[in-house]
Amino acid sequence: MQIGLLFLQVIVIVALGRVIGAVMARLRQPQVIGEMLAGIMLGPSLLGWLYPAVYADGGLFPTSSWPFLEILSQVGVVFFLFLVGLELDPKLIRSQGRSAAAISGASIVIPFVLGVGLAIALGKTVLADIPPARMIATALFIGAAMSVTAFPVLARILTERNLQRTRIGALAITCAAFDDVAAWWMLAVVVAIARVTGPTMAMWTLLFAGTYVAVMFLVVRPFVRRIEIVYDRQGRLSQPIVSVIFLLVLASAYTTEAIGIHPLFGAFLMGCIMPKGTQFVRHLSEKLEDFTVVFLLPIFFAFAGLKTQVGLLNSPRTWGCTALIVGVATLGKFGGSAAAGRATGLSWREASAIGILMNTRGLMELVILTAGLQLNVITPTLYTMMVIMALVTTAATTPILNWVYPRRLFQPRATGAGGDAADAAGFSVMIPVSLPKSGAPLVQLADTLIGADKERSRLYAIHLRKPTDHEAYRSGLDEASLSHDPSLAPLLAQARGRMIPVEPLSFVSRDIPGDISSLAKLNRVSLVLMGFHKPVIGSQILGGTVHRVLQHCERDVAIFVDRGFRAARRVLVPYLGSAHDKLALALAARMAKSIDAEVTVLHVVPPMRTRGGKSIGAKEAVDRVFHEPGHNVPVTFRVIEDESPVGVVLHQAQKADLVIIGVAEEWGLESHLFGWRAQRIARDCPSSLLIVRKGEVIVEAVADRNAPPASAPSPG
Numbered sequence: 001m002q003i004g005l006l007f008l009q010v011i012v013i014v015a016l017g018r019v020i021g022a023v024m025a026r027l028r029q030p031q032v033i034g035e036m037l038a039g040i041m042l043g044p045s046l047l048g049w050l051y052p053a054v055y056a057d058g059g060l061f062p063t064s065s066w067p068f069l070e071i072l073s074q075v076g077v078v079f080f081l082f083l084v085g086l087e088l089d090p091k092l093i094r095s096q097g098r099s100a101a102a103i104s105g106a107s108i109v110i111p112f113v114l115g116v117g118l119a120i121a122l123g124k125t126v127l128a129d130i131p132p133a134r135m136i137a138t139a140l141f142i143g144a145a146m147s148v149t150a151f152p153v154l155a156r157i158l159t160e161r162n163l164q165r166t167r168i169g170a171l172a173i174t175c176a177a178f179d180d181v182a183a184w185w186m187l188a189v190v191v192a193i194a195r196v197t198g199p200t201m202a203m204w205t206l207l208f209a210g211t212y213v214a215v216m217f218l219v220v221r222p223f224v225r226r227i228e229i230v231y232d233r234q235g236r237l238s239q240p241i242v243s244v245i246f247l248l249v250l251a252s253a254y255t256t257e258a259i260g261i262h263p264l265f266g267a268f269l270m271g272c273i274m275p276k277g278t279q280f281v282r283h284l285s286e287k288l289e290d291f292t293v294v295f296l297l298p299i300f301f302a303f304a305g306l307k308t309q310v311g312l313l314n315s316p317r318t319w320g321c322t323a324l325i326v327g328v329a330t331l332g333k334f335g336g337s338a339a340a341g342r343a344t345g346l347s348w349r350e351a352s353a354i355g356i357l358m359n360t361r362g363l364m365e366l367v368i369l370t371a372g373l374q375l376n377v378i379t380p381t382l383y384t385m386m387v388i389m390a391l392v393t394t395a396a397t398t399p400i401l402n403w404v405y406p407r408r409l410f411q412p413r414a415t416g417a418g419g420d421a422a423d424a425a426g427f428s429v430m431i432p433v434s435l436p437k438s439g440a441p442l443v444q445l446a447d448t449l450i451g452a453d454k455e456r457s458r459l460y461a462i463h464l465r466k467p468t469d470h471e472a473y474r475s476g477l478d479e480a481s482l483s484h485d486p487s488l489a490p491l492l493a494q495a496r497g498r499m500i501p502v503e504p505l506s507f508v509s510r511d512i513p514g515d516i517s518s519l520a521k522l523n524r525v526s527l528v529l530m531g532f533h534k535p536v537i538g539s540q541i542l543g544g545t546v547h548r549v550l551q552h553c554e555r556d557v558a559i560f561v562d563r564g565f566r567a568a569r570r571v572l573v574p575y576l577g578s579a580h581d582k583l584a585l586a587l588a589a590r591m592a593k594s595i596d597a598e599v600t601v602l603h604v605v606p607p608m609r610t611r612g613g614k615s616i617g618a619k620e621a622v623d624r625v626f627h628e629p630g631h632n633v634p635v636t637f638r639v640i641e642d643e644s645p646v647g648v649v650l651h652q653a654q655k656a657d658l659v660i661i662g663v664a665e666e667w668g669l670e671s672h673l674f675g676w677r678a679q680r681i682a683r684d685c686p687s688s689l690l691i692v693r694k695g696e697v698i699v700e701a702v703a704d705r706n707a708p709p710a711s712a713p714s715p716g
Contacts, residue, residue, distance in 0.1 A: 006068050009060065010299065013042065017298035030153050032362050033395050039301030040387070045310035061306060073303040076296025077367055078267040079288060082249045084152060084364075085271020086285055088177050099344040100171050104178040106340035107358050108147045111332030112186070115139075115146030118328050126321055126382050137194040138377045144186040145369060145386060146332050149179040150362030150394065157360065157398060168350055168405070172357040175337070180364070181272070187368060188256075188265045194375050195260045208259035213269070220248065221273040231280045237287060245284060262371055297363075304366055304387070307373060312381045322385045329389050333359040353405040360397045365390035427451070427590070428458040430525040430555075431491065432516050434545075438531035439491025441562050445690070446529055447498050448568050449587060451594035459495060459502040460523060463487045464509040464516065513548035520555040527587075528557045532682075550663070555695045556583055565658065565688040571599045572656035572687075574649045575618055579694040580662025585625045587692060588660050592626070592633045599626070600636045602652055604645040615639050646680055653687045660690045 017038040024034030041047060048055035055061055119127065119139035130138050154176045163169035192209070196202040224245075231241055249270050256266030275281055313319055334355035341351030369386050372378040378386070429446040433439045439461070450457040465487075488504050495502040509515045520528045530546060550557055573588045575581045591597045603618045619637055626635040642648045653659050661681065682689060 002065065002068065005060075005062075005065055009065065009069065009302075010072075010295075012060065013038075013298045013302040014295065016042065017301060018294075028398055029395055030156060030362065030398070032150075032153055033391065035298055035301050036304075036363070036366060036387075036391060038298070039303070039305030040308050040310075041305065042302050043305035043308050045305070045308055049311065066303070066306060069299055069303045069306070072296060073300035074263070076292055076300050077370075078253050078263055079249065079292045080297055080300075080363075081264045081267040081367070082271040083285060083289055083292065084180070085268045086274050086281060087152065087155075088180060088272055089276045099341060099346065100174045100178075102340045102344045103171065103337050103354060103358075104175045104182075106336040107149070107175055107333055108179055108182050110336030111146040111329070112143035114328050114332040115143035118142060118146075118325065121324075122321060122382070125317070126385070127379060129379055130377070134194065134377060137190060137375075140186075140190045140193065141372050141375075141377045142382075144183055144190050145365065145372065146329055147179065147186065148183040148361060148364050148368055149176045149333070149358050150360045150364040151176045151180040152364075153362040153394065154357055154360045154397075157357065157401070161401075168353050168357075171341070172354055175354070175358060176360075179358070183364075183368070184265055184268050187371070188261045190377075191262045191265075191371065191375060192260055194377050201260075205260045209261060212255055212259060212266075216252065216269055216273055220252075220270075224248070224274055228275055228278065228280045231283075237280070237283045242284070242287060264367065264371065300370075301366075304370055307370070307380065308384050308387050309380055310384060310388075312384055318381065318385075322388055325385050326389045326392050329361075329393060330359055333393075349405060353401060356397055356401045356404060359393050361390045362394045365394075426453040426456045427527075428460070428523070428525045430460040430462065430516075430520050430523065430528045432512075432528070432530055432549075433461060433463045433487055433491055434531065436487045436490050438562070439488065440494040441565055442529055442531055442560060443491050443494040443498065443500065443502075445560060445565065445568070447500060448591045448594050448597075449527065449529075450500065451590060454500055457501070458523075458525075459500050460519070460525065461488050461491050461495070461502050461504045462516070462519060463504075463506045464512045465506075466509065466512065513545050513552065516545075516549050517553040520553055525555050528553055528555055530557070530559050532559050532561045550693050553695055557693050557695060558587070559691040561682060561685070561689040561691070563686065563688045568595065568597050568658040570656045570658075571597050572649075572652055572659045573599065573601045574645070574659070574661050575601050575603050575622070576662070576664055577618055577621070578662055578664060580664065580692060582621065582625070582662075583692050583694045584660040584662045584690075585622060587690070589625050589633055589635075591658075592635070598636070599633070600638060600652070600656070602649065603637070603639045604642055604648045605639060606643060607641045649681060650684055650686070653685050656687045658688050658690060659685055660692060663691060663693045 017035040020038040020041070021031040021034035024037070025031050042061065044055065047061075051059075053059055116139045119135070119142040123130075123135065127135070127138060151173075155173055157163075158169045158173060163172075188209070192202070192205050196205055227241055227244060231237060234241075249267055252266035252270040253263035254266070256269075257263040274284075313322060334352075336355075337358040338348075338351040338355030341354045342348060346354070366387065369378070369383055369390070373380070373383045427450050429449060431439070431442045431446060433442075443459070446459055450459070488506065492502060492504060505519075516528065516530075528549065530549065532546065546559055550559075568591050571588050571591055573581075573584050575585065585601065588597070588599045588601075592599050601618075601622050603615055605615060618639075622635060622637050626633045640648050649659070649661070659681075682691065
């Protein structure tokens with residue numbers, strides 16, 4: 001019966017964790033916040049309060065089942081700490097500059113001192129049940145808990161906000177790595193102090209700990225490097241190799257538990273001594289992390305939630321103590337880091353951003369607190385207070401960082417030359433790539449638009465991707481810093497073959513349409529050229545990401561629908577007279593100058609209206625574009641009387657290689673975020689299609705709607 005109950009508990013835990021985690025991700029919060037909340041929701045704080053019969057003995061989480069959950073949760077945390085150690089690169093710590101060293105020291109020492117002082121202040125209230133003989137261990141433990149920074153969560157925030165390549169991001173990740181190592185060493189010392197019963201035992205613990213660390217670095221580390229050589233020879237991560245690594249992790253955790261430190265420290269140190277930045281470690285991490293993060297860690301969150309009893313905070317005094325803990329934790333981490341950053345020459349904004357990032361605690365804090373509760377160095381009430389502190393400080397990181405250090409201050413550019421170089425170029429094109437196979441046709445089309453003046457022109461190739469689920473607990477910095485992006489490989493190869501200067505850029509983005517628009521504005525590109533991919537739901541060509549780029553991008557945008565495009569020898573431009581149609585004319589004229597394309601401008605009017613002023617105005621507009629002084633370009637202007645402009649365009653498109661058409665309701669081409677109405681021209685056009693929209697018109701229209709004042713909104 002117990003095994004059936006355990007399966008049911010795990011089903012509920014994992015399902016709720018994924019749901020709440022997804023909700024938090026939609027709110028631009030780290031997924032770990034949602035999973036921590038899910039664990040608390042399953043404990044006495046919510047489930048036990050709302051449905052006591054479901055929670056209590058005889059229900060879903062009877063106390064008799066807690067030991068099984070605890071064992072699974074501890075196994076999960078052991079392997080998670082191994083993953084954290086695996087992600088920590090010693091080069092981050094060794095390469096510290098003056099600012100990083102000062103910030104790291106301040107972000108450990110100041111919170112530690114404040115934590116010890118807080119323990120003394122709470123000695124007669126929250127910690128009144130702690131025996132005086134254990135108060136030293138308790139004070140040291142609270143100091144260590146205040147000093148921790150959630151390295152994986154912080155690194156994920158940096159990567160998602162594209163801060164990892166900035167000065168602020170490099171400083172923050174370096175300091176967080178140093179803090180994590182220091183915090184776990186402090187925790188090992190505190191646990192040893194809490195467990196020893198006399199000077200003799202303390203001496204033996206110190207001796208065994210020193211021997212253990214020496215063996216790990218002098219024996220186990222070289223052995224692991226030999227395992228990596230075996231991996232390189234085999235070219236794959238075989239089961240014997242994985243089993244050896246798992247045995248080493250468990251043996252290291254057992255050793256530290258046996259000598260009186262803590263099994264988590266052994267798992268963490270095992271991860272730290274592993275090779276860094278190699279395919280061996282990357283594949284090992286990928287093999288281990290899905291099961292650990294998806295299955296085992298939610299069980300740890302649930303078990304921590306069972307220990308979290310918000311009902312213990314039943315008076316203004318206890319809530320006041322909770323607020324004090326949050327305040328002291330924030331003062332120590334944020335205040336200490338920001339002050340140190342300012343003292344080493346950072347601006348107040350940069351120093352504040354560092355302090356906000358260093359105040360992220362997340363799962364690492366929860367792991368340390370659970371260890372303290374198991375050792376009886378903190379009370380259930382203090383445990384609950386500090387869990388709330390971990391949630392508050394982690395959840396506050398992203399919104400406060402957005403306010404103090406907004407995206408406009410660190411938005412990456414596709415080139416070091418920036419917008420001025422783009423302005424100096426004859427024609428610059430930005431190509432966002434979603435699918436690798438779409439890159440080559442887009443470069444071919446861009447080549448015809450750029451023309452012969454390739455030296456002054458500029459091509460930007462960008463690949464933005466959303467963070468994957470398993471990266472929620474990893475730094476992701478190795479993937480983010482890779483110079484080679486396979487998604488851009490076909491595009492880059494095509495550009496090199498055509499001798500087009502191209503500047504690639506890849507990064508993780510939570511707002512892909514907004515970042516495309518921002519990059520286009522910052523680099524002052526002439527045209528954003530995007531491919532179309534058939535939607536999973538609905539039939540809208542101009543929906544989803546395309547819709548948002550069309551609506552918010554201040555630069556000209558073109559959406560390419562590829563129907564076997566080879567060359568633009570015959571180009572058809574349907575013309576109604578809008579600014580979007582004039583952009584279509586301009587692009588067709590560029591192609592005609594570049595490859596001597598035959599351009600036909602098609603002006604469809606209702607019957608008996610061919611001699612109207614509208615047709616005359618259309619002819620004049622075409623002449624202005626194609627017959628500039630010194631740049632006469634052959635063009636055919638046709639006026640056709642018909643009640644069905646769409647039908648005429650589809651019929652004439654049979655003789656064209658490419659149709660360039662401006663967005664308009666008359667063509668059934670308007671962007672919608674969601675929709676089911678089939679867009680006939682886009683659906684039935686037999687030739688390839690380039691749907692264009694004039695960016696400045698969008699800005700002017702938005703400004704007119706919001707006037708006064710007449711100002712363009714920032715993209716994204």
